[in-house]
Amino acid sequence: MLAQFIINGLIEGSLYALMAFGFGLVYHSTRIFHIAHGAIYTSSAYFLYLFFIIMHIHLVLSIILSLICTCFIGLAIQMFVYNPVLKKQPNLLILFISSLGAYIILINLIVLLFGNETKILLTDIEPIIQLGDLIIIRIQLVQFTVSLIIILTAIVVLKNNRFGYLIQALADDQQLLSVLGINIKNMRLLVIAIGSVFAGCAALLKSLDVGMDPYIGMDMLLTSAVAVIIGGVGNYVGAVFSAVALGILQSLIVWQTSAHWEIAITFVVLLLILFIRPYGLFSPKRRAEEI
Amino acid sequence: MATLELQHISKSFDGLKAIDDLSIRFERGSVTSLIGPNGAGKTTLLNLVSGLISPDSGKILYNNQKLNGLAPWQRADRGFGRLWQDVRIFQNLTVLDNILLARKNHPGELIFKNIYQLNCIKQFEKENIEHANRWLEFVGLNKKQQTLARDLSYGQQKMLAFARLLNNDANVLLLDEPTSGVHPRFVEKIIDLIRNIAKNGKTIIIIEHNFNVVAQISHTICLMIKGRIELQDNPNKVAQSLLLKEVYLGI
Amino acid sequence: MNYIYHIFILINIYSILALSLNLLVGYTGLLSIAHAAFYGIGAYITTLFMANFMLGFIPALIFGCLGATVLSLIIAFASLRFRGDYFVLASLAFQIIVYTILYNWIDFTRGPYGIPGIPKPAIFGIEITSLPAFFLFSLIITVIVLGLLYWLLHAPFGRVLQAIRDDELAAVALGKNVTSFKIKSFLVASGVAAIAGAIYATYVTYIDPTSFDLDESILLVSMVIVGGTGNVKGPLVGVLMLILLPEALRFLSIPDTFAAQLRLIIYGFLLIIMMQLRPQGIAGKYQFE
Incomplete structure (x- = not known):
């Protein structure tokens, strides 16, 4: 049983990792506590529902369309919610509240349009793969493989490429970017677009399995935000490992108690880690700066 | 009569020595200026005295009582006042x-x-x-x-x-660049102010880049380089010293 | 007429909540999204002492306040370590943990089933059952609480809180024990929120965890931010706006299911627009730095 729950947690954790990667990109490079990321996640699932179930478009095409639409939602949030604030007074709490506003609007629009109840995408029973005592459903395997490929690609790109360097520069030294002749605004749009696609991928993979309701985004966002902070902001490998660890932890909690404790315990972990190592588990200790 | 005394204070950040085995006394009613190049450890010294950071080793004594381990607000309560370089008023x-x-x-x-x-x-x-x-x-x-x-x-x-x-109502005033960025007509005023305060028996420690100001108000000038006090004397002597010229003019 | 009384009782409860939250957000400068948790803790503990130990309203309320203040020490401790978004996240964590406990600790709270049949309060042997009487009762408590808060915020105590908000380090260097002030502001804010919880519980006579969830905390933060932070008038404007808005929607004969979402969407827009045009809120004084 233990191994089974660890496997389930690992697969769930790979989705958290995907979500955390997107959140981490935005949070690291612009310092916006991008709570609307949760709403982007939710809308992505509902786009798929709209295209695939309501409009009867082929699944693959529906997925592509959903990701494109998700991307546009992210861009719209950056342009109409964050940019005006960034232009006037770039203040973290003001950005946070604006992001919260965007989250509230999106989620309630979804409730208005699609209703509160759970929607299912695939009704067929998925084939099961048996490995000794372990049972893996095909869709879980898809979730895990796709997440792994995306995350590995992203890590490689960030580690070895000019792009990773630019993200770091956007976080540390925006003047440097201007000197290099890079438009910061476009850079921010690019970051949020990529972040939104990551959220979209996680949402589509998850909703193909268990369907959706308008509130799925919040728990997902909270867990992945916790993963980013535990892993250390800007440390993407750390965030991925923390996300997987949280996935396994939550799966074990579901096994041992009732399902409702999982987010609470995730936050207990966050609080403990914040108190012990505020700079994250995997990042080196911050330099003691002169005040 | 001694009010504030630092004994063998050392402080390093990431292995870099900001203050290196520094000892100094500040007498009551005196004005002491800390001068020196950027990164000499002047602000670090003030932060150590106000308790914002704690020394790796050494003692800080005020009227022969140990200050080490007291929180910044407790030190302020005992009479340490601070003027910040970036004013830090309540906007x-x-x-x-x-x-x-x-x-x-x-x-x-x-x-x-x-x-x-x-x-x-x-x-x-x-x-x-x-x-x-x-x-x-x-x-x-x-x-x-x-x-x-x-x-x-x-x-x-x-x-x-x-x-x-x-x-x-502080007794020891730690002034970090009191005249920087200030209109010249205020500078005179600030100099008068500092003199008046010192006359009332307060201890004043100043970080200041403007040597003219320093020479006018200080009883003692300390030239700090790399976390050490290399020269400590009255303004006239310091003004004539070769070391000062070396540091300031690069001769 | 009953409807008007109902609205005014809600305004009383939310005025207490918004003003106590403003003590944290607008005065001490701590954006806390855990206020509904203290509201809930107050409601549950008061209910328990009234229903299980047959205590009167006032003694039960005292226990409710004590419970909320003691638990607020956890988040007060967090505020000493973290600032900015880390503190927001820590307060969010506290909110979610409290909600989860209210939801899952069946023996104590009956979980999602809620606690029905909470007795009406009795003061000096007079039981307050009728709606007008309850309105008067809640109004008296609100006036006393708001009066005390107003007094405290305009005393040197409130002045120091504002100084800590503007520049913590400078306040420390003037000899202010910032740790103690932050803890005190949490004790006061959570204790006052617990009073609102007690009024709510005895008014509705039924409580369940959903009244004290994250959305409720977000609603409270919205009230304070839309109305205005850093003074007494701002949050009250916010309460009036956000309480009367859904009622206005009802008069426009928008169906109830639709109105609930529409209301939230309007809140969302209000938050975004206020942040872009007037970050200090409609009637507020302080804007986040």
Whole structure:
């Protein structure tokens, strides 16, 4: 049983990792506590529902369309919610509240349009793969493989490429970017677009399995935000490992108690880690700066 | 008579020595200036005295009592006042409130005293306002009482910070660049102010880049390089020293 | 007429909540999204002492306040370590943990089933059952609480809180014990929120965890931010706006299911627009730095 729950947690954790990667990109490079990321996640699932179930478009095409639409939602949030604030007074709490506003609007629009109840995408029973005592459903395997490929690609790109360097520069030294002749605004749009696609991928993979309701985004966002902070902001490998660890932890909690404790315990972990190592588990200790 | 004494203080950041086995005494009623190139450890020294950072080794004594381990607010309570390089006034409060709240041991800051000792608080606040007005007049801001601090010019903010420090009734004043960024007509005023304060028996430690200002007000000048005091003497001697020329003019 | 009384009782409860939250957000400068948790703790503990130990309203309320203040020490401790978004996240964590406990600790709270049949309060032997009487009762408590808060915020105590909000380090260097002030502001804010919880519980006579969830905390933060931070008038404007808005929608004969979402969407827009045009809120004084 233990191994089974660890496997389930690992697969769930790979989705958290995907979500955390997107959140981490935005949070690291612009310092916006991008709570609307949760709403982007939710809308992505509902786009798929709209295209695939309501409009009867082929699944693959529906997925592509959903990701494109998700991307546009992210861009719209950056342009109409964050940019005006960034232009006037770039203040973290003001950005946070604006992001919260965007989250509230999106989620309630979804409730208005699609209703509160759970929607299912695939009704067929998925084939099961048996490995000794372990049972893996095909869709879980898809979730895990796709997440792994995306995350590995992203890590490689960030580690070895000019792009990773630019993200770091956007976080540390925006003047440097201007000197290099890079438009910061476009850079921010690019970051949020990529972040939104990551959220979209996680949402589509998850909703193909268990369907959706308008509130799925919040728990997902909270867990992945916790993963980013535990892993250390800007440390993407750390965030991925923390996300997987949280996935396994939550799966074990579901096994041992009732399902409702999982987010609470995730936050207990966050609080403990914040108190012990505020700079994250995997990042080196911050330099003691002169005040 | 010694008021403040640092004994063999060392402090490093990430293996870099910011203060290196430094010992010095600051006498009551004296004005001591710390000069030296950037990164010499001047601000670190002030931070060590105010308790914002703690030394790796060494002792800080005030009237022969050990200060090590006391929190910054406790040190402030014992008479250490600080003027910040970037003024650090309370932007969203009025000029008057900025000064009023600097008053120490105000009974109105305790929640329950607001209920059963109202008269005592009113009396205290009345005196506080009188003091504050005196200081505001002293720094020439008496007409701006109800202005929000954020709406003052930089020079006025600096004067406000001074007035706040005066109402804080500190005995040891740590002044970080009191004249930097200030209009020349305020500089004279600040120099007078510092002299007056010192005459009242307070200990003053200043970080200042303007050597003219330093020479006018200091009793002692300490030239700091790489966390050590390389030269400590009266202004005349320091002005003539080769080391100073070497550091400042690169000769 | 009953409807008007109902609205005014809600305004009383939310005024207490918004003003106590403003003590944290607008005065001490701590954006806390855990206020509904203290509201809930107050409601549950008061209910328990009234229903299980047959205590009167006032003694039960005292226990409720004590419970909320003691638990607020956890988050007060967090505020000493973290600032900015880390503190927001820590307060969010506290909110979610409290909600989860209210939801899952069946023996104590009956979980999602809620606690029905909470007795009406009795003061000096007079039971307050009628709606007008309850309105008067809640109004008296609100006036007393708001009066005390107003007094405290305009005393030197409130002045120091504002100084800590503007520049913590400068306040420390003036000899202010910032740790103690932050803890005190949490004790006061959570204790006052617990009073609102007690009024709510005895008014509705039924409580369940959903009244004290994250959305409720977000609603409270919205009230304070839309109305205005850093003074007493701002949050009250916010309460009036956000309480009367859904009622206005009802008069426009928008169906109830639709109105609930529409209301939230309007809140969302209000938050975004206020942040872009007037970050200090409609009637507020302080804007986040």
